[in-house]
Amino acid sequence: MPQLNGGGGDDLGANDEMISFKDEGEQEEKISENSSAERDLADVKSSLVNESETNQNSSSDSEAERRPPPRSESFRDKTRESLEEAAKRQDGGLFKSPPYPGYPFIMIPDLTSPYLPNGSLSPTARTYLQMKWPLLDVQAGSLQSRQALKDARSPSPAHIVGPFCLEFPGQTDLSLHQLQLSNKVPVVQHPHHVHPLTPLITYSNEHFTPGNPPPHLQADVDPKTGIPRPPHPPDISPYYPLSPGTVGQIPHPLGWLVPQQGQPVYPITTGGFRHPYPTALTVNASMSSLLSSRFPPHMVPPHHSLHTTGIPHPAIVTPNVKQESSHSDIGSLNSSKHQDAKKEEEKKKQPHIKKPLNAFMLYMKEMRAKVVAECTLKESAAINQILGRRWHALSREEQAKYYELARKERQLHMQLYPGWSARDNYAGNYQGKKKKRKREKQAGEGNEHREYFPNPCLSLPPITDLSAPKKCRARFGLDQQNNWCGPCSPNLLSFCSNTSSL
DNA sequence: GTCCCTTTGAAGGCC
């Protein structure tokens, strides 16, 4: 279990990474950012068509209350304090918007040892699991647990947001119902029942095959206690040590029934429900055969993508076959080209070791589904904007947890792939893809500013801040306002100011 | 089918 530098000297930057938020107008922006996440959703949705943020000023009072307190103490002390505090309020505060909902076995102290000495789940663990997975019968169909779940859900752990991101505090059931009525939201999905391990399900979920429940997911029973335990795929090796039963790895029992954006809400497979880096100690060679039997051939990582341990590492991605074949066709036209193509082919066959996820990526993985569910947004660009703002709205302690996880990911990644460099994945080194990006497009000077503020109402400082328009005003002058970029355009500004709905 | 968009952070290269 990752600890937040309780005393160890091994911090690889978690503290350093606690960079203060941007200055310059960010003060004002922070006010709006710290304005609740739910407004973010509304903001973004509306701002997709240039919504104004001016109304955010009206709620600055409540926002001030939500803002993290001044951080006069050392970060380390604060971190420890917050952990202790979390430990104290583990039961009472469980439904009070847990500070780190995505990492229950880290942030929910009780879940670090969710099992009681007799092997049964601790009350808090049960409650938490029920909250996270309402369909998971933690106690073998215990009516009690269901009742407890029902009760527990009443005080909404967070804000359930309806299809239009309206807030209905305390109206969880209603909101859920509304969500269910919404044709954009999976009926079974509860917005807050995002799998608590999503952030640890790093790398792609591409190996998951929606369909019938995998046989291995039949709830297994603890041989000692007789208590059914959540399924635990044998091929998953915990990176972050878990207690007996590895509660953190419990897939949603109905995960295969809960599609979301073409993916399960609770990805379950070795590719989808997994820890970032299976350790060599607990994985055996039968994994590939297991994969072969459970997944379509194209989803089973070829052997050459196995780690030296024989593990199909989640960070290893094999380039798709089609590209290879197309290159082979081209190569067949010319012998020299053929050789080149062969080389490329071999190059492409080399496993692609992905970068470890950084803190924000981990955060995004965790929160994306929630945002999608809350706001019925699907465009990742818009979602990421929301997540970016939420990220800034997080307290340092909350961010620190993700930094710590990211740090551990990097450490493990380094251990598993000592010679790997991020450079290896740069286009050219790795042929499997792709991309040259917006920077290239920025060649046009006019676009530069525009791209920096891709969505004016999201990225610009408050409308009252005239510094941004000054950029284009300085560049082109007042008499060439037609050359001003969108965000700087006074017309757009007034549009933003006056537009608040789709 | 491929790339772009959008976010933040990490890492590498260049000056």
Added chain:
DNA sequence: GGCCTTCAAAGGGAC
């Protein structure tokens, strides 16, 4: 050291 670029995830949208 500062700046720039690329990549990591994600999925709709554009081409």
